[in-house]
Amino acid sequence: MxxxxxxxxxxxxxxxxxxxxxxxxxxxxxxxxxxxxxxxxxxxxxxxxxxxxxxxxxxxxxxxxxxxxxxxxxxxxxxxxxxxxxxxxxxxxxxxxxxxxxxxxxxxxxxxxxxxxxVSTPKAKPRLPRPLSILDAKAVADADTRAFEARETWVLVRDAAVLALCYGCGLRISEALSLRRREAPAPGAALRITGKGGKTRMVPVLAKVAAGITDYLKLCPYPLDPDGPLFVGVKGGPLSPRIIQLAMATLRGALGLPETATPHALRHSFATHLLAKGGDLRAIQDLLGHASLSTTQVYTAVDTTQLMAAYRAAHPRARS
CATH class of the missing domain: 1.10.150.130 (Tyrosine recombinase, N-terminal domain)
Structure with missing residues (x-):
């Protein structure tokens, strides 16, 4: 007792x-x-x-x-x-x-x-997305970053290809894993993605992302049905999102990233980095599949926050 x-x-x-x-x-x-x-x-x-x-x-x-x-x-x-x-x-x-x-x-x-x-529920300020830096996002989507692991090469290349889709195309992990084999993109092609609420959008695929998927297909030991999943697990069945989340956890440890560095943070990184390079907000809205522009506008706050952080760190009058 x-x-x-x-x-x-x-x-x-x-x-x-x-x-x-x-x-x-x-x-x-x-x-x-x-x-x-x-x-x-x-x-x-x-x-x-x-x-x-x-x-x-x-x-x-x-x-x-x-x-x-x-x-x-x-x-x-x-x-x-x-x-x-x-x-x-x-x-x-x-x-x-x-x-x-x-x-x-x-x-x-x-x-x-x-x-x-x-009594009304207190309204919480929306949490700002926490994107990765450009260098970290690139490292996460590179299979060589996990070369220290005793894993089959095709598994490391597969995980990197999925993460490259999240960062290079702004996909949710569920959207990346829902792709069929016949939808594997060629360089310069576009993906037709069905997102939340059945809303569809067209997303261009960078050559680097397409090349990562091609490398995975060359190494994958299983014959893939055209109408079956593009990404498969070690036993040949559909790849679980949990596997990619665990891969990201390993990458966090290897790169010294915070707990907020999740597969979904790569989607945030996609939007934030496009905006920082002068991307049009409405174009980013379309690429992300947001129904409302206000949802996409949160990334302007992220960009401003990062700009002010850089200003305070570098400008000689910022601390005076």
Whole structure:
């Protein structure tokens, strides 16, 4: 039996509320099949909420107190959490956890906590994409970068070809792996890509990218059906995205790249590097298959951020 005290016994709340929290956590774990980390995060969120209410209301809250809450009470809780250093994204997650508990109470006939629905979710600033440098992106798409590995040459060339498509054509990893053998591009050709929502786009293929795919096809030990997958695994079946993600993890270690250097970061790199070289924003939108220009415009912020970083590092008056 564990000597660790149950954290709920330390929460200043009425026994009826504590009992409801226990049932809710059990529901999350056994019926919703939430991960242990999610259950623990939700437990922590509600514990903080109830502890705040005890001070805010002047006494441990009971179920009628929860039902009587007003939006200003919930906003006061969020303000208190914000003052402790939480950002907008974390505040949104906290509110989601508390709302889950409120919905559980309502479904079980223990009162409506309408104030939780009345408060808007804090809007988080969109996270800027984190592209790789041009040199790192090129190294990632070069099979020689992984020459130190005891892997079959065709596997290393295959992985490099997939990553070259992500960087050289701005493809999502799912789009690269969905290509059929008959769609293998020739130098100077274009790929017809079906992206999210069934939206199709034409993407030109650089000679370097096409050459990488040609090298892979020459080395691949399996006969490839024209209507079968272009990229196959070591047993000849469709290549799993997980294999490319693991290859990228190896490259991160070899090149000293951050955890944000994922296959999808190569798509970000494609857009950012085109923009930095004077690429037209609407053309980049078409190449990426974005439905809205506003989605593509995030790369202008990335470009500006990198420009200012270079300015601060190099200009003699930047630190004066």
């Amino acid at each position: 564990s000597d660790t005290p149950d954290p709920l016994t330390l929460v200043p709340a009425a026994p009826s509320v504590i009992a409801a929290v226990r049932r809710w956590l059990g529901y999350l774990e056994h019926e919703r099949r939430c991960s242990p980390k999610t259950v623990e995060a939700y437990r922590r969120d509600v514990r903080q909420f109830l502890t705040f209410l005890a001070g805010h209301l002047g006494e441990p809250p009971d179920l009628p107190d929860l039902a009587a809450l007003e939006p200003r009470d919930v906003r006061a809780f969020l303000a208190e959490r914000r003052s402790s250093g939480l950002d907008q994204r974390s505040l949104g997650r906290v509110l989601a956890g508390v709302r889950s508990f409120g919905r559980f109470l309502e479904r079980n006939g223990q009162g409506k906590v309408g104030a939780l629905k009345a």
